[in-house]
Amino acid sequence: MSRTLNVIRLQLINKQTFIWVPLIVLAGATLLSVLIYAMIPGGEPKYGGGGQAPLWVFFAVGMTAMTLTFPFSQAMSITRREFFVGTLITAVLGSAFMGVLFLIGGAIELLTDGYGVNGYVFHLPWLWEAGPLGAFIVYFTLALFFFVVGFTGATIYKSWGAVVITVVGVAVGLSLIGIIYLITRLELWEQVWIGILDFGALGLALWGLVAVAVLAGISFLAFRRAKP
Amino acid sequence: MIEEGKALFLQIAEQIEDSILDGSLEEESKAPSTNELAAFYRINPATAAKGVAMLTDKGVLYKRRGIGMFVQSGARELLLGERRSAFADRYIDPLLAEARTLGLGADDLAALLRERAAVAASASTTEGNPA
Amino acid sequence: MTAVIEVNNLSKHYKDKRALDNVSLSLEGDAIYGLLGRNGAGKTTLMSILTAQNFATSGDVKVFGEHPYENARVLSRICFVRESQKYPDDATPRHAFKAASLFFTNWDQELAEQLIKEFQLPMKQTIKKLSRGQLSAVGVIIGLASRADITFFDEPYLGLDAVARQIFYDRLLEDYSEHPRTIILSSHLIDEVANLIERVIVIDDGKILLNEETDAVRDRAVTVVGDSAEVDAWVASREVLHRDQLGRVASVTVLGALSSEERAQVTASGLDLAPVSLQQLIVRLTQKASAESGAENQEVR
Numbered sequence: 001m002s003r004t005l006n007v008i009r010l011q012l013i014n015k016q017t018f019i020w021v022p023l024i025v026l027a028g029a030t031l032l033s034v035l036i037y038a039m040i041p042g043g044e045p046k047y048g049g050g051g052q053a054p055l056w057v058f059f060a061v062g063m064t065a066m067t068l069t070f071p072f073s074q075a076m077s078i079t080r081r082e083f084f085v086g087t088l089i090t091a092v093l094g095s096a097f098m099g100v101l102f103l104i105g106g107a108i109e110l111l112t113d114g115y116g117v118n119g120y121v122f123h124l125p126w127l128w129e130a131g132p133l134g135a136f137i138v139y140f141t142l143a144l145f146f147f148v149v150g151f152t153g154a155t156i157y158k159s160w161g162a163v164v165i166t167v168v169g170v171a172v173g174l175s176l177i178g179i180i181y182l183i184t185r186l187e188l189w190e191q192v193w194i195g196i197l198d199f200g201a202l203g204l205a206l207w208g209l210v211a212v213a214v215l216a217g218i219s220f221l222a223f224r225r226a227k228p
Numbered sequence: 229m230i231e232e233g234k235a236l237f238l239q240i241a242e243q244i245e246d247s248i249l250d251g252s253l254e255e256e257s258k259a260p261s262t263n264e265l266a267a268f269y270r271i272n273p274a275t276a277a278k279g280v281a282m283l284t285d286k287g288v289l290y291k292r293r294g295i296g297m298f299v300q301s302g303a304r305e306l307l308l309g310e311r312r313s314a315f316a317d318r319y320i321d322p323l324l325a326e327a328r329t330l331g332l333g334a335d336d337l338a339a340l341l342r343e344r345a346a347v348a349a350s351a352s353t354t355e356g357n358p359a
Numbered sequence: 360m361t362a363v364i365e366v367n368n369l370s371k372h373y374k375d376k377r378a379l380d381n382v383s384l385s386l387e388g389d390a391i392y393g394l395l396g397r398n399g400a401g402k403t404t405l406m407s408i409l410t411a412q413n414f415a416t417s418g419d420v421k422v423f424g425e426h427p428y429e430n431a432r433v434l435s436r437i438c439f440v441r442e443s444q445k446y447p448d449d450a451t452p453r454h455a456f457k458a459a460s461l462f463f464t465n466w467d468q469e470l471a472e473q474l475i476k477e478f479q480l481p482m483k484q485t486i487k488k489l490s491r492g493q494l495s496a497v498g499v500i501i502g503l504a505s506r507a508d509i510t511f512f513d514e515p516y517l518g519l520d521a522v523a524r525q526i527f528y529d530r531l532l533e534d535y536s537e538h539p540r541t542i543i544l545s546s547h548l549i550d551e552v553a554n555l556i557e558r559v560i561v562i563d564d565g566k567i568l569l570n571e572e573t574d575a576v577r578d579r580a581v582t583v584v585g586d587s588a589e590v591d592a593w594v595a596s597r598e599v600l601h602r603d604q605l606g607r608v609a610s611v612t613v614l615g616a617l618s619s620e621e622r623a624q625v626t627a628s629g630l631d632l633a634p635v636s637l638q639q640l641i642v643r644l645t646q647k648a649s650a651e652s653g654a655e656n657q658e659v660r
Contacts, residue, residue: 003431006461013454014447064448071445072455074412075501076462077434228412228445233581233634235574236554263536270528271554272391273536275574317619325626 007078007086008093011069017061018094022054026101029053030121037119046119051105051139054098055146062091062150066158071228084220091147099140103132130202138201141208148212152219159222236271240279243269245288245307248299255304259289259297361424363388363509363541364409369418371404371565378404380565381418386543386558388509391535393556393573394545395641401565402545403441406511410439422509438463438507440498442514446486452497453482456504465506470534474500477526491518499527503534509541516548524548528555549638559637563645564652573637578616580640584608585630593625600643612643 012018033050040046065087073083105122114120128135157165183192196204230239244260247253260268265276280297283289288303300306327337364386371379379401386392394402407413408420411427411434420427427433446455452475460466475482478496481489486497495518502510516524532555535542546552559576561569569576580600583590587609597613604610612635617625625632635643 003435003462009461010458013457014450016449017447068445069447072447072450072458074410075438075440075444076458077410077437077439077507078462079429079431079434081429082431225414227407227414228441230554231634232636233578235577237574266532266536267529269554270532272532272557274390274557275554278574317623321623322626325629329629 003078004082004086004089007073007082008090010073010076010078011065011087011090018090019097022057022061022094022098023101025057026051026054026098026105030105033121034115034117034119037115037117040119043118045114046117047124048119048121050121051102051124052142055142058091058094058098058143059146059150061094062147062152063154065091065147066151066154066226070158070226074228080223080226084223087151088216091144091151095140095143095147098143099136102139103136106132106135127201129200134200134202134205138205141205141212144212145208145215148215148219152215152222155219155222155226159226230269230271236275237278237282240265240269240271240276241282244279244283248288248303249307249311253299255299255301257299258295259299261296362386363423365421365424366405366409367419369405369408369420370416371401371408371413372416377565379408379415382562382565382567383418384560384567384570386541388541389539390557391531391542391544391555392558392560393549393552394543394560394562395547395549396545396562397547397645400562402562403513404565405562406439406513406543406545407441410434410437410511412439412441435462435464436508437511438502438505438509439511439513440501440515442498442517444494444498446497449485449487451483451485452480452489452500455486455497455501459501459505463505463507467504467506470506471500471504474503474530477530478523492520492523493518495519496523503527503530506534506538506540509543512542512544514545514547516546516551524551528552531555549641550636553637559641561641561644563648568644568648569641576640577637580612580614580635580643581617582610582612582633582635583625583630584610584633585628589628589630593628593630600640600647612639 029050033048037046037048069087070083078086102122106128109115109120109123114123127138130137153165153169156168183189199207230236244253248255253259259280262273262276262280265271265279266273269276280289284291284297287300287306289297290300292298323337327333332340362385364384366382366384369379369382370377382401382405394405396402404413408415409422409427411429414428422433423436425433427437456468456471456475459471460468474480474496478493478500480493480496480500486494489497495515499512499515499519502512502515516527519527528551531542531544544552544556553573556573559569559571559573560567583593585608587604587607590609590611594611594613597615599611599613601612602609610633617632622632
């Protein structure tokens with residue numbers, strides 16, 4: 001147990017990875033968004049996707065957790081299970097940190113009426129429908145999802161090789177395109193939108209957590225035979 | 229110092245024997261420890277230990293409980309005797325072989341030996357006398 | 360005394376290559392072992408399987424009497440820093456050593472600090488940007504300061520200049536004297552490590568060629584030099600490892616230690632005897648083995 005906890009400490013030795021870089025990227029993206037909002041005329045509230053910037057950081061961190069930190073953990077004589085569990089817990093903590101930042105950002109935006117320019121990066125109404133707790137879960141799930149996708153992709157690559165991961169990637173891409181094609185062809189977009197709105201951001205986030213669990217399961221299976 | 233083609237622990241033992249013979253390591257004085265030997269010759273301590281063990285078996289060194297390895301009294305005599313019998317094998321035979329290659333017979337060798345011995349003797353006496 | 364490492368009929372196949380071919384050995388522990396062989400002979404594969412970083416195709420492996428896979432009890436007593444070890448993104452040596460201190464229960468920070476100074480390792484620079492020698496120094500420091508019960512050094516000196524290598528050998532011996540443990544050192548610089556290792560294990564082409572005490576191997580061969588006719592007559596009854604000729608002078612390396620009578624005989628016939636270093640012996644044995652297996656393959660065809 002303590003060795004697993006030490007894996008968390010291991011991941012956090014370099015504070016940049018899970019804390020500073022996502023934070024700086026988020027701050028930078030927010031700043032950029034606000035500057036852009038300030039330049040847009042009109043009093044309508046402006047919403048932007050700047051908040052997704054740190055998610056890509058988590059994707060990259062998920063990948064390097066597997067490609068670099070895992071081989072190092074082997075040199076530290078850590079078992080694969082200890083590494084997997086410890087790393088996942090660290091990702092959860094990091095995602096929670098992101099969630100909290102999101103809430104703080106949202107609160108700031110509410111208090112300042114969108115930084116005085118009616119521009120919003122965090123407090124996007126649809127995400128906050130279920131209240132602050134809902135918003136937290138949404139952002140938490142997004143961050144964790146991006147991490148796990150990166151981690152699982154890298155695990156598949158390391159365990160089963162470049163061919164398999166390419167096939168998987170192409171298959172996923174094709175499936176998505178296929179689904180979009182079907183929806184368009186059968187003119188189901190309205191139903192899809194209504195369905196999404198009914199679900200709400202929170203509902204989708206909960207499904208997202210299911211996806212995270214599935215991906216984590218896949219990567220654990222692949223991981224058991226991974227070579228550093 | 230360390231030769232190829234010869235067991236390392238034997239070489240270590242020989243080095244210790246050499247220092248006993250030339251007087252730099254006196255009887256009843258403390259012999260270097262295994263770790264000291266290992267560090268000095270840059271060898272594995274187990275190898276040094278083997279050399280020391282061999283000398284102990286031979287009766288050259290003995291162990292004083294809690295203190296370390298010491299040179300046995302009479303070790304010098306023991307080693308002198310041993311080296312003298314091996315002297316012919318180690319030095320005379322190669323000497324003869326080389327002499328044969330150069331076409332020097334036993335009489336030539338004897339004359340050379342006496343000549344060089346005289347030179348060596350006078351050199352050490354002049355060294356001994358203050359100028 | 361039970362062996363700390365037991366390998367039985369271990370094989371590792373890849374699609375087109377047999378990295379390890381029916382390897383068996385048993386290591387008692389508390390000694391410095393040399394795992395010697397050419398590049399690609401199977402040294403790293405063997406060490407990886409022993410530390411559960413790679414998996415056997417067949418055969419079994421026991422460390423401290425147990426299977427190492429996912430076995431924290433066993434793994435926490437082992438340290439294996441490989442030759443091209445990866446470190447976390449943007450990690451500095453400081454980060455790496457902090458991590459090591461978390462997982463190696465015998466970690467000695469003082470020893471690490473001393474080594475950092477001796478190797479002149481820059482602590483704040485990211486490992487990505489270190490030179491090859493400095494990268495090796497990080498691995499060497501982790502290996503030494505871990506004081507793990509079994510420590511593997513996989514060609515640890517790559518990139519280290521002669522001075523740094525000597526520092527490594529000296530500190531290794533010093534620390535080993537004070538804290539005896541099992542150390543397995545893989546190297547192809549045989550003569551440099553010959554005096555450090557108690558046992559020589561030679562791997563070639565996935566097979567074990569030799570597994571003996573170093574001193575027993577040291578006088579295993581001799582080179583006879585002189586008139587080629589005389590030399591050939593003399594070596595006729597012995598196993599020849601290697602032959603060189605320059606004009607009428609032949610230099611033949613043969614297996615087998617010579618008794619003092621035999622030595623006298625040889626010198627009496629006007630021939631010279633030259634010692635064979637451990638490196639030369641192993642090189643010749645290896646060349647002989649690959650020549651023989653090459654010939655076998657020819658026959659099979």
